[in-house]
Amino acid sequence: MKSSRTGWGLLAPTLVILAITGLLPFLYVIYIGFFDWNVFSAKVGMVFKGGNNYRRLVFDKDFLSSLATTLVFAGWAVTSQFVLGYFLAKTLSRNFPGKAFFRTIHALPLMIAPIAVGATWRLLTIPGFGPVPFDLDKWFHVTYNIGRFGGHALLTVILMDIWHWTPFVTLTLLAGLSSLPVEPFEQAVVDGANRRQVFWYITIPGMMPVILTTFFIRMMDALRIVDEVWMLTGGGPGSATRVVGIHIWRIVFPKTDYGYGSAMSLLTLYFTIVLSWLVYTAIAARRRQSAQ
Amino acid sequence: MYALWIVTTLFTLFPIYWMVLVSARSRVELFDSPTLIQTTFYVQNYIKPLTNPTFQRYLVNSLIIASSNAALVAFLALTATYALSRWRLKGSDSIFFWTITNRMAPPAAFMLPLFLLFTRVIRIGTWSLFDTRIGLILLYCVFNLPFAIWLLKGIMDGIPTELDEAAEVDGASIATVLLKVIVPLAAPGIAITAVLSWVFAWNEYLFAATLTSVRARTVTTGLAEFVTVTGTNWGEMAAISVVSLLPALIFLALVQRYIVMGLTFGAVKG
Numbered sequence: 001m002k003s004s005r006t007g008w009g010l011l012a013p014t015l016v017i018l019a020i021t022g023l024l025p026f027l028y029v030i031y032i033g034f035f036d037w038n039v040f041s042a043k044v045g046m047v048f049k050g051g052n053n054y055r056r057l058v059f060d061k062d063f064l065s066s067l068a069t070t071l072v073f074a075g076w077a078v079t080s081q082f083v084l085g086y087f088l089a090k091t092l093s094r095n096f097p098g099k100a101f102f103r104t105i106h107a108l109p110l111m112i113a114p115i116a117v118g119a120t121w122r123l124l125t126i127p128g129f130g131p132v133p134f135d136l137d138k139w140f141h142v143t144y145n146i147g148r149f150g151g152h153a154l155l156t157v158i159l160m161d162i163w164h165w166t167p168f169v170t171l172t173l174l175a176g177l178s179s180l181p182v183e184p185f186e187q188a189v190v191d192g193a194n195r196r197q198v199f200w201y202i203t204i205p206g207m208m209p210v211i212l213t214t215f216f217i218r219m220m221d222a223l224r225i226v227d228e229v230w231m232l233t234g235g236g237p238g239s240a241t242r243v244v245g246i247h248i249w250r251i252v253f254p255k256t257d258y259g260y261g262s263a264m265s266l267l268t269l270y271f272t273i274v275l276s277w278l279v280y281t282a283i284a285a286r287r288r289q290s291a292q
Numbered sequence: 293m294y295a296l297w298i299v300t301t302l303f304t305l306f307p308i309y310w311m312v313l314v315s316a317r318s319r320v321e322l323f324d325s326p327t328l329i330q331t332t333f334y335v336q337n338y339i340k341p342l343t344n345p346t347f348q349r350y351l352v353n354s355l356i357i358a359s360s361n362a363a364l365v366a367f368l369a370l371t372a373t374y375a376l377s378r379w380r381l382k383g384s385d386s387i388f389f390w391t392i393t394n395r396m397a398p399p400a401a402f403m404l405p406l407f408l409l410f411t412r413v414i415r416i417g418t419w420s421l422f423d424t425r426i427g428l429i430l431l432y433c434v435f436n437l438p439f440a441i442w443l444l445k446g447i448m449d450g451i452p453t454e455l456d457e458a459a460e461v462d463g464a465s466i467a468t469v470l471l472k473v474i475v476p477l478a479a480p481g482i483a484i485t486a487v488l489s490w491v492f493a494w495n496e497y498l499f500a501a502t503l504t505s506v507r508a509r510t511v512t513t514g515l516a517e518f519v520t521v522t523g524t525n526w527g528e529m530a531a532i533s534v535v536s537l538l539p540a541l542i543f544l545a546l547v548q549r550y551i552v553m554g555l556t557f558g559a560v561k562g
Contacts, residue, residue, distance in 0.1 A: 006379070006466065008375070009375075011372050011381070013371070014368045017368065018394055018433065020430070021430060022394035026402070032404075091297055100548055106300075109304060111540035112540075113496075114495060114497065115512050116515060116533035116536065116537070119529055119530070120310065123310060124310055130326060134325060163304070171551055171552075172555050175554070213446075221395075227497050227498060231516075245400060252400050252404065269398065
């Protein structure tokens with residue numbers, strides 16, 4: 001066995017950097033979470049409150065509804081990304097003229113800065129200014145106003161995320177598809193399996209590691225989204241698109257309720273980690289299975 | 293099926309088309325009823341920001357930060373995943389999961405500790421990490437490293453251990469093994485890791501907006517400035533969005549053929 005000291009040595013720089021940029025702020029957030037610290041409150045400085053912030057959170061309707069909004073958003077967006085991404089990956093894995101060109105096109109949105117994505121979608125949908133509400137009204141007499149109707153705004157935010165991140169899912173699924181072994185498919189055709197059977201019994205199980213990993217990454221990013229939504233709707237109208245990332249932002253910055261905001265972040269992070277851990281153990285179990 | 297293909301392709305292209313279109317319009321044209329066809333090109337939207345020294349500095353900052361961060365992340369992820377894949381280290385599974393959790397934190401609440409860290413904790417005399425490029429280069433590791441480590445771990449596990457063991461028997465040092473055996477075999481994965489890290493760093497906004505003020509501002513913060521200062525200048529903003537997309541587009545075209553090989557997350561073994 002090689003000396004484990006060398007292994008730790010190779011790992012050390014990564015751990016040090018993540019400790020400074022990740023762990024240290026994390027510990028500080030835990031610490032602040034136990035205090036009442038609001039720059040605008042009458043009491044100056046930090047006041048120790050124990051678990052009070054967490055007790056407050058459980059009954060905080062705004063926080064809970066922002067969590068619900070986030071889950072609705074992430075659920076719809078990520079599911080649609082998988083359906084569309086699979087379709088696109090399947091199409092792009094075939095051979096046809098201009099394949100490289102189309103692969104680049106379908107990867108494009110991934111390369112755009114979230115803040116520019118939000119700005120672009122705002123340009124598209126802004127009432128009285130963007131082409132989408134204008135043409136919908138002109139041709140179909142449909143009223144579409146993201147500044148007025150919460151449903152429209154949430155739908156637009158979901159569509160924007162689908163647009164931005166489907167390319168990522170497409171690319172990983174494409175990679176997964178092209179690394180599948182050929183023999184089981186040939187065997188299935190010989191045995192007279194129909195397309196649906198091939199899909200459910202061969203493609204899906206073979207793709208499972210890629211699907212789970214992509215799902216993990218997409219979920220974890222969707223649950224902490226801020227930039228795009230902030231740029232597109234600012235969380236409004238009302239609280240229709242106030243996802244948890246934006247909600248925390250509003251607590252921490254305009255309201256400067258640091259202690260409460262920290263507790264909120266920790267709880268959200270905790271939810272995310274538990275959710276992710278479930279997916280991660282599923283991945284690890286699959287790995288072990290396939291390794292045997 | 294063909295219909296769905298056409299619809300998804302149009303759906304993908306339309307917002308980008310509109311972004312380019314808006315960038316070609318003057319303020320007056322923008323407030324006309326929105327048409328989908330444009331015959332004139334208002335170059336001023338591009339010229340004004342691109343000749344502005346402040347914006348040029350933003351561009352240079354973004355280039356330096358994204359490139360250094362991508363190089364650093366690729367290097368760190370390479371050594372880290374090599375260690376995780378080839379040594380039986382105590383608790384390496386937990387370490388792997390912990391590195392990933394760093395990407396999950398909701399950014400807003402972590403701004404305050406990071407701000408304090410950058411302005412007060414890490415400071416030597418009058419110098420602190422706040423508003424420096426090195427500060428952002430290090431900080432971007434927090435969301436890029438988890439992703440990079442995950443991506444490369446699968447690829448590293450896929451490289452047969454016999455290869456580096458054979459090299460070690462021949463007396464090669466770890467650096468030699470990494471450079472001569474691992475890097476050539478993991479090249480597609482490293483390329484994808486570096487390019488995606490570059491793109492994520494180039495596109496980052498919240499950290500850059502909070503942790504810089506003048507000297508180390510990036511293009512994305514410049515982009516957001518168009519919204520707040522004296523009403524939104526949509527034309528110039530769209531122009532900058534187009535400009536900031538170009539380098540990513542070039543990278544994408546360059547590594548296009550590696551994508552399929554590099555993004556498997558270890559789906560295939562050996």
